[in-house]
Amino acid sequence: MQVNEYRPLIVAFCCNWCSYAGADLAGNNRLNYPADVKIIRVPCSCRVNPMFILRAFQRGADGVIICGCHPGDCHYTSGNYYTRRRMALLFSMLDYLGIERERTRLEWVSAAEGAKFAATMNDFAETVAALGENKRLEDLRCKK
Amino acid sequence: MQKITRDQIVSKAVSLLQDGTVSAVLGWRQGEFCYDVTPSVFNTAEDIEANFVWNDFCGANFSKYLVSKTKNIDGKLLVFLKPCDTYSFNQLLTEHRFNRESVYVVGIPCEGMVDISKVKAVSGEGIVCAESKGAGLSVTTIYDENPKEIPYAEVLSERCLNCKSKKHVAYDELLGDEGEVIDSARFDEVEKLESMTSEERFAFWQGELSRCIRCNACRDVCPACTCEKCVFDNPNSGAESKAPTNSFEEQMFHVIRAFHVAGRCTDCGECSRVCPQNIPLHLLNRKFIKDINSFYGDYQAGAEVGMRAPLVDYDLGDLEACDVFERRDSE
Amino acid sequence: MNNRAETLIPVLGVITDVRIDTPDVKTFRVVTPDGKKAFDHKPGQCAMLSIPGVGEAMFSITSSPTNQEYMEFSIKKCGCVTDWLHQAEEGQQLTIRGPYGRPFPVDDEFAGKNLLFIAGGIGLAPLRSVINYCRHYRDRYGEIDIVYGSRSMDDLVDYNEIIDEWTKDTGIRVHLTIDREQEGWNGHVGFVPSYVKELDFSTDKTAIICGPPIMIKFTLDAMIEMGFAKEQVYTTMELRMKCGVGKCGRCNIGSKYVCKDGPVFRCDELSELPDEY
Amino acid sequence: MQRIGVFVCWCGTNIAGTVDVAAVSEALKSEPGVVFSTNYQYMCSQAGQDIIKDAVKEHNLTGIVVCSCSPRMHEATFRKTAAAAGLNPYMVEIANIREQCSWVHKDMLTGTEKAIILGKAAVAKVNLNTPLTPGESPVTKRALVIGGGIAGIQTALDIADAGFPVDIVEKNPTIGGKMAQLDKTFPTLDCAACILTPKMVDVAQHENIRIFSYSEVEEIGGFVGNFDVKIKKKARFVKEDICTGCGACVEKCPMKKIPNEFNLGMDNRRAVYIPFAQAVPKVATIDPSACNMLKSGKCGICSKVCTAGAIDYKQKDELIEEKYGAIVVATGFNPISMDKFDEFAYNQSRDVITSLEFERLTNAAGPTQGKLLRPSDLEHPHTIVFVQCVGSRCDACAEKGKEYCSKICCMYTAKHAMLVRDKYPDTEVYVFYIDVRTPGKNFDEFYRRAVEEYGVRYIKGMVGKITPEGDKLKVQASDLLADKQLHIDADLVVLAAAIEPDKTARPLATMLTASMDTNDFFTEAHPKLRPVESPTAGVFLSGTCQGPKDIPETVSQASAAAAKVIGLLVKDKLTGNPCIASPNELMCNGCSSCERVCPYGAITYIDKEFPQPDRTVAVRRVAQVNPAVCQGCGACTVACMSGAMDLRGFMSSQIIAEVDAICK
């Protein structure tokens, strides 16, 4: 058994109405995904300020994923549409700065998609793990 | 090389001041050297006639000053706006940052402004005179009394070489002829960066941003940065930062700032002009502008008053975040 | 590691007692972890207290230098650090460095003089150190008058000590006042400056004023009117401080740094300084 | 700093099976703010809740972290527990260590490690929690229905029947709307007037209903439960309360050549008119643009013949101000203009008509008294071509027509075709269609009857061009199934024009701050779950203003909207969600970004005075959030550049604290 196997740190922002419920459903169905994923509940994906994402990277997160209701299904009708624009531009900008584009992701997961939630997290965790540690956007002072 | 002369502007300012249309004039004041020009409020005709200057170094965008200078003004403030400045002007009006009624705008055409550091790169230090002569600047230094003629193409600032518009989008009165929106090559540099590998881009930005000294000049000059309290000054914002502690902080500052002005930035180029470290900050803003144009359709902030900025708008059929790179790679 | 005395690195302190003075003022007793006084100080001097991660702030040391066991700080809740301190409990550690600033000239100019202390609100905190010092060396000074005013009865800091100790000392007269009438208060009602005029002190006294800037200004005006010279009046000031040693550049009034050249100023010195406060 | 109690639940073995609960409660003990930490088998049980209550008292707790199942499961439970112990219920945070930890991770070590981190995040958040109290606002127990068509009528009746006063605002002189213009209704073929007019009478006679006909909504302020509405009652120059509707004035009016809107201009009315016999209110209206007396002061006949003395040429527009608790939008639809469809020769030939015109043409009260005569020469048409999807389901780039399906055309065309074939079996009837869509009760049967029993010739294909030639209309079309071009000489062509929201909808939406889609249909609060509510609280949607609908659908949505309104009006007070946005005025720029992203119109601006650094006072525009309207999505918090806007319960500082705790 490898003791110091690298495990990525992944922060997942999930909207309360769809994706958080989707994550709960994944739990109800006992669908495994890595414990690297830590979920933060927000009322709507549009509550996720790009600053939160940068903050997570600063503090040593290796990947950040935002999950919200599918377009058209937002509990607040239009929140996820704003999220979609904000994240499209932010992700593009991070890539432009030379941050690996695979470290950020936006996914639509409904309350019924427990399986999709687990699959998404498995895939994302694997992708991020393959990239290794986030070195380009970390704050050296926060290094443990 | 400016098409409009100082005399035309001065006489316009003096007559508007004397006929009571305006009570003060925001303009450029001559400094120590031929190239140093300070934005200034003029209250008397004598002052204007003596110290008002209009030359190839009048790059400062006055729009932002209107936020503070119109606060306690009796009557109207006269402001001279170059075409690019008028976009900032409209954007500020869209955001209700000052009262249109307290400003009298005279649009003035602009043939591009000179970047003095580019001049010095050619002429060397010790400039005593830099005058417009034909298609270039005639520069004299302490070390060389024979004027050196430098073509404008070599010394115009980057933003002027890539001028996006010679058209005024706001004015009460126009001096000279109206120009056109220009199909500029301003995104070429962005595209060049985009075509690099991720590692190359990272190295590029590390190199550029590591020079940042967090003087905040880019923010403080930016017409889109007129927040009552900036997040970087607010200990409770989660983004407060004051000094470049390591590479992350500078990136954080510039990314957040670029994001905050995304969709509101008119690409006036003041950030890059004032940066004491010559960081090409406009390349961040232009990236957002280019992306917005490509993802959501062409959008020029400040083209009209009251436009809905792309980040406070949406379309049901918007591009998915995961398709962003596909879109770009296919371009 | 060199052995220079470190100016910016603090030592540890522990809060051993928290006393609630008024609704927004608490007094904290601080010692080092081994139970000693962190350092010696003179009346009127300050110390930098900090909670790592919250911030560092300058406070005047309210206890008398004659107290060799601990230091006390009376702190009004009005910002990050003070908010945090106000919810701290006994046993909480903090960091402390100092002493900083020029003290009151208790051993020279004040010696043998009749003293008049005038304080408003939390302004009593820096004076308490001097008052108790003078009470300790009672024979070195002449008459002592203390005028102390506050918004209300509940806002009088150290009320118990004033009543139980100061008023009982011989040769000390305490004059209390509150801004507005209040049930249960049968003392004087009115603002400090006018009360000072009312009391009509003889001008042979050396006065020490501390309180909100507006109160200092009006009291000083009143005293000049009464015939006091500026040279007879001392006050202590507060500005934003970071380093405490006159280097970080923010607490200056003209060429004087409050943290180093103050916080105690004689009023004639102050009037030499530009009106920036 | 808070005094936080941490309560780790075993959930039997559900959590304790993969998470070392004792280790979790032990690890969280040393987190900042935590003064008490314990674990228990079932925290949600009475005994578990008692542990919490006791701990609150014993340790003087100010905040609670429960590490348990999903907050979607028991957040409400533990909030009640906290409230019972005297704590503000919003001082509780749940760390979800079951659904999002023990159930998805198998290994005890990783499970425990993650549970601790999730617990730390919850502790970090609670440290910044503040007590929240939901706001309350009173409810005005009166509803406003905008639009007096069948949707508005049904909604108004249902609300009124429940005992609440309702006002209907109708821009036309009578209520009834489009349905009043219809002849028969599919699929039952009962006469529209027969089923509608009794309802109109009910409305007129209902003690809880007031009708403001010939009126428009001028201004809307306020918010759910407390709308302030200004209604402009246009001058009709007839005293409504006196006019008996006898029609004497109409008969004598010399201005006879005014196109009759009710019959879509296919015949004429007088300058003073009653739109139709069953109009409600049945009072005359003088058309000021046609009346000689009003235009030049010469005439006055109607005044002379009116025995009741109801004519009042001096009448002025009247502004009525009223308060409402709820507003129902029932502004309906119109067929789109055929101007852009030159290929169908609508503007060239009077014999090319729209389906609604066809309705009037076959209606006994219509211009031809119900005889099917073509408009140009009043001859009986022998060949009729119906064209479906005119302006519906258009290509987005076609720059004319609509992208959506208008939904009702297939069925009414089948109805028209069937009726023609029934009454005039000698008539050839062609229907050109893209698809025939008949999802509805008895709809497909109806369509099949048209084809099978009545011999209507349905041709799958589009009509390319219609050219008037002599008294014929040359119809060029393609038959897609037979793959051939067709040429038909028709006597009458009927276009199934697409329907679009009424033009008044857009300005109304602006007044209501209700959102619309790109087609100007009102957006519903949730397309599946809240289809009759607008995202703007207190605004409800009835009928085709929300999307194309047939009559039964409209009526059921109208009743549904009424039910929602009643549900709102029975409340004396509205209790808001305390987790709402709130702006820090000192930092607000007044830039309007937040207002622009708010789906509920909860944000408005006021000019407020602020002392300036230079000791002057400046007036600045700052945002205000209406707590009764805000739903707490947080879109505004990110749109706000300065960070002035924050969301209670999910403050930026709280989320950042969670991020930091997780990334520690």
Added chain:
Amino acid sequence: MRRISLYSLDSLFGEISKSMTLYIPASDNAGGAVYTKYEDGVEYLNTLNTVKSPKNFFFPHTEDLMEFKLQGKNIDILDIRQESEDFAVFGVRGCDVKSFDILDRVFLSDPVDSYYATRREHGVIISLACTKPSETCFCTTFGIDPTEPMGDISAWMTESHLYLQPVTEKGKALMSKIEHITEACDDSEVLAQKDKTKNILSKLPLKDLSTDAFGSGKTKELFDSPQWAELSQSCLGCGTCTFVCPTCQCYDIKDFNTGSGVIRYRCWDSCMFSEFTKMAHGNPRLTQTERFRQRFMHKLVYYPENNDGLFSCVGCGRCLSKCPISMNIVKVMKSLGGDKNE
């Protein structure tokens, strides 16, 4: 005095960097110069002034002061300083050399700032005389002779040689280490070059700028001048002038929570920033005019008052070329200096 051929400049740098880290001006790839650690491939850039002043070597833009570890109610204070290593800085102009004197009077006066002091002790300054001053230069106003640049070792660069003259013990020690690659020489060429430079100095546009109106005791006269409002009216309140200034020394102390501890660090601050003097209950300098005045009053009056008349400006001209709105100390001095600067 010793000299070395300019062709051998690299061997000189190589030799110095054998015993200590050496920093030389090099291109910052953006048209400016920056002190760069000398190693293979780093090319010396003969520039007038670096964008950032060399004060960074002794008073870094940011430096960690200490770290705290928190556990419950307990705190651990850790001194996280690394022992400073010796270093040398080459090519410091006379004005910047003078700035160290100005900073020393702040940081080395009682109580000594040990962070600064340690770095100062470990640093060797090899100055370089100016030959091509710019129109923005006015060091002579403050009595600085740019042809006699001082430092630990003074240096002059002619067209063929670099001349070195040790000034301090530290300088002598370093000189001895490079003695074998330098040759002894007389100062005739240096003198010739000084004359040439002085001739240029006499042609500089700001050569007549006078400090007569300023200095100790001028507070009352200058503080309430109406000119401040006009001078500061377009000031953006940014920190460019402060951060390029070799003598500005204001700093802030801030805490940064790393998640595993709290780092207390010091960073440059600017009296031009609106937050600079902000307290929980107010701000004594509310307007940009007051903040602007503070900066120049400090340089021209307060500092001299506390430091034997020494001005806190060395005339390096950085703020003249970098201010976004071209407002600077020269304009202030001319405006407030009245007749003396007309």
